[in-house]
Amino acid sequence: MGIENILEAREINKYFREPVLFHVLKDISFGIKNGEFVSIMGKSGCGKSTLLYILSTMDTDYEGELFLNGKKITGKHHEDLAKIRNQNIGFVFQFHYLLSEFTVLENVMLPAKKLGLKSLQEIEHDAMEKLKLLHIDDQAKKLASRISGGQKQRVAIARALINDPAIIMGDEPTGNLDSHNSENVMDIFKALAQERNLSLLIVTHDTDFAEKTDRIIEMGDGRILSS
Amino acid sequence: MINWRVILSISRTHLLTRIKQTAIAALGVTFGIGTFIILVSFMTGLNGLLDGLILDRTPHVHIYNEIKPSEKQPVDLYEKIKNSFTKVRSIKPKLTQRKIHNALPLMDQLNNDSRVKGAIPQLQAQMFYISGSIELGGNLVGIDVLEEVRLFNFGQYVVKGSPEALDNLDNGILIGAGVAKKMSLDVGNTVQISTVRGDLFPLKIVGIYQSGLAELDNVQSFANLKTTQRILGEPRNYFTDINVKLHDIEDAVPMAKQIEKQFDLTAVDIKTANAQFETGTSIRNLITYAVSITLLIVAGFGIYNILNMLIYEKMNDIAILKATGFSGRDVKYIFISQAILIGLVGGILGLLIGYGISVVIDNLPFETEALPTIKTFPVNYNPGYYIIGITFAMVSTFLAGYLPARKAQKIDPVEIIRGQ
Numbered sequence: 001m002g003i004e005n006i007l008e009a010r011e012i013n014k015y016f017r018e019p020v021l022f023h024v025l026k027d028i029s030f031g032i033k034n035g036e037f038v039s040i041m042g043k044s045g046c047g048k049s050t051l052l053y054i055l056s057t058m059d060t061d062y063e064g065e066l067f068l069n070g071k072k073i074t075g076k077h078h079e080d081l082a083k084i085r086n087q088n089i090g091f092v093f094q095f096h097y098l099l100s101e102f103t104v105l106e107n108v109m110l111p112a113k114k115l116g117l118k119s120l121q122e123i124e125h126d127a128m129e130k131l132k133l134l135h136i137d138d139q140a141k142k143l144a145s146r147i148s149g150g151q152k153q154r155v156a157i158a159r160a161l162i163n164d165p166a167i168i169m170g171d172e173p174t175g176n177l178d179s180h181n182s183e184n185v186m187d188i189f190k191a192l193a194q195e196r197n198l199s200l201l202i203v204t205h206d207t208d209f210a211e212k213t214d215r216i217i218e219m220g221d222g223r224i225l226s227s
Numbered sequence: 228m229i230n231w232r233v234i235l236s237i238s239r240t241h242l243l244t245r246i247k248q249t250a251i252a253a254l255g256v257t258f259g260i261g262t263f264i265i266l267v268s269f270m271t272g273l274n275g276l277l278d279g280l281i282l283d284r285t286p287h288v289h290i291y292n293e294i295k296p297s298e299k300q301p302v303d304l305y306e307k308i309k310n311s312f313t314k315v316r317s318i319k320p321k322l323t324q325r326k327i328h329n330a331l332p333l334m335d336q337l338n339n340d341s342r343v344k345g346a347i348p349q350l351q352a353q354m355f356y357i358s359g360s361i362e363l364g365g366n367l368v369g370i371d372v373l374e375e376v377r378l379f380n381f382g383q384y385v386v387k388g389s390p391e392a393l394d395n396l397d398n399g400i401l402i403g404a405g406v407a408k409k410m411s412l413d414v415g416n417t418v419q420i421s422t423v424r425g426d427l428f429p430l431k432i433v434g435i436y437q438s439g440l441a442e443l444d445n446v447q448s449f450a451n452l453k454t455t456q457r458i459l460g461e462p463r464n465y466f467t468d469i470n471v472k473l474h475d476i477e478d479a480v481p482m483a484k485q486i487e488k489q490f491d492l493t494a495v496d497i498k499t500a501n502a503q504f505e506t507g508t509s510i511r512n513l514i515t516y517a518v519s520i521t522l523l524i525v526a527g528f529g530i531y532n533i534l535n536m537l538i539y540e541k542m543n544d545i546a547i548l549k550a551t552g553f554s555g556r557d558v559k560y561i562f563i564s565q566a567i568l569i570g571l572v573g574g575i576l577g578l579l580i581g582y583g584i585s586v587v588i589d590n591l592p593f594e595t596e597a598l599p600t601i602k603t604f605p606v607n608y609n610p611g612y613y614i615i616g617i618t619f620a621m622v623s624t625f626l627a628g629y630l631p632a633r634k635a636q637k638i639d640p641v642e643i644i645r646g647q
């Protein structure tokens with residue numbers, strides 16, 4: 001256990017061509033093992049979010065290769081990538097992103113409904129479980145637009161967990177949380193990594209948070225400085 | 228694999244949370260389809276009415292003996308000037324009778340023809356209606372009245388009395404409504420008829436005939452064929468016209484040609500006789516479809532607009548859906564299904580409203596001197612138009628939804644997420 005790389009990046013390079021040619025990611029290579037909790041730190045603008053979009057398969061405009069569970073996913077079709085994303089990758093954005101016209105519960109259920117492996121009752125039950133984990137099950141029936149920013153972020157984490165993905169990627173997922181909730185999220189992540197063998201890759205500016213993770217990847221100016 | 232349950236539940240939420248815009252878009256479709264149904268029902272109803280008015284009583288082939296000059300003048304027969312140019316001045320029509328020669332063999336041939344539904348003779352004669360010292364010019368038509376009823380809806384135009392009464396009474400007459408009015412005559416009265424030769428006959432009025440065409444009703448009356456032959460002093464095989472009704476109207480043209488060739492008579496088919504009438508029908512249809520399509524295109528632009536706006540508002544949602552594993556195709560279907568739902572709801576509502584207003588029009592009183600048999604506005608409830616209507620609604624909303632949905636499919640989620 002923990003030896004296989006769940007996610008592996010090889011020689012990732014990325015350029016922005018607009019407005020001027022800009023080499024934003026330079027020769028990024030690293031792997032994340034099964035059940036490993038990794039954090040990424042680095043100065044603002046060094047390319048952390050950009051890297052995360054590539055790793056999450058949403059951005060396909062890059063050079064290099066990406067492997068998930070030992071399988072190459074670079075060059076796959078958009079439709080296939082969407083499926084991989086749905087099943088294997090949970091993503092928590094830098095800003096809370098929920099469908100505002102749906103209830104909290106529906107937001108958490110949607111990716112599972114899309115996956116379509118479980119019955120509606122099972123999905124609803126699972127969704128409530130995830131909400132309980134993040135202490136916001138009392139908000140389940142509210143519209144997503146009617147809860148606070150911190151609550152939204154926890155709902156987004158619950159949504160990322162709903163399909164029991166292989167890896168969770170977070171772009172400053174605790175950025176909007178108070179220290180109490182931030183610690184709670186940290187505990188949940190740690191527990192998930194240990195108990196369910198879930199891998200985590202979390203971008204953070206919070207040194208306290210990063211120090212509790214298994215490994216810190218230091219980024220600067222589009223390169224990995226240390227890992 | 229496309230999970231329609233999820234897609235439809237998302238598009239339903241989108242539609243219901245902005246119910247006002249949804250309703251406006253759907254009402255645009257409703258308006259277009261409703262107008263189409265009303266227009267087409269009324270217009271084709273009107274066409275049917277006019278068809279009935281003119282085509283029903285027009286014989287498919289009308290055979291008569293036209294008074295005209297001989298094709299070959301005597302000089303043409305003179306051998307010695309055969310190769311020269313001849314010029315004949317003031318040609319007169321050939322002296323001949325108006326009656327159809329060889330009438331009985333022709334009738335036999337027609338009645339044995341499998342294409343023919345019925346062929347009935349008529350005898351048209353000039354005469355005068357006598358009222359005191361006034362002589363009113365007119366037309367007496369001798370007919371086989373029961374056959375006329377069977378083949379040409381003759382009974383519809385007998386507004387008072389009955390065609391059967393004419394059949395029962397040997398010296399009866401069905402008098403034109405205009406004539407009756409001019410001479411203050413009514414059913415039960417007797418009218419004096421004078422032939423061109425000056426013989427006087429009293430005929431008993433058994434009914435009043437009104438075609439709706441004033442120039443006919445002011446001169447024309449009907450009597451039994453036998454009675455007319457007796458009045459004119461002609462034998463039983465004397466008649467001037469044969470009206471043929473066919474099983475299939477398409478046979479009219481070849482049959483008319485064949486008869487002209489075989490019997491040296493004039494035979495006019497219904498297509499030639501009513502060419503301008505068909506033009507009127509097709510122009511009315513053209514107007515109906517042009518107006519309806521215009522309305523639906525306007526409705527389509529409304530839907531296009533609203534979906535376009537919706538997609539701009541929903542950029543974030545689209546990015547989230549894509550980030551959490553919905554494919555571009557799923558997103559496209561989410562928006563197309565919204566357009567189709569708008570089209571379906573709006574279209575069905577349009578059909579219902581169109582039907583409702585058609586029923587109202589159908590019951591509006593519409594009485595005119597010219598159309599004695601019509602009491603309300605004519606409406607055609609052909610279900611085919613309802614199918615065309617809903618199909619058009621679906622197709623146009625699909626097209627209106629397709630372009631914005633394609634745009635949604637292509638949205639790059641990274642760009643949206645980074646944009647925050």
Ligand SMILES: Nc1ncnc2c1ncn2[C@@H]1O[C@H](COP(=O)(O)OP(=O)(O)OP(=O)(O)O)[C@@H](O)[C@H]1O
Binds near residue numbers: 016018043
């Ligand atoms: N669409 C774009 N076009 C051109 N340059 C871009 C674009 N997006 C980002 N960049 C540039 O790429 C660099 C990396 O951006 P990125 O968002 O990855 O930074 P980051 O490390 O996540 O910063 P932060 O910690 O502030 O979130 C920045 O210098 C930014 O200006």
Ligand SMILES: [Mg+2]
Binds near residue numbers: 094
């Ligand atoms: Mg960032």
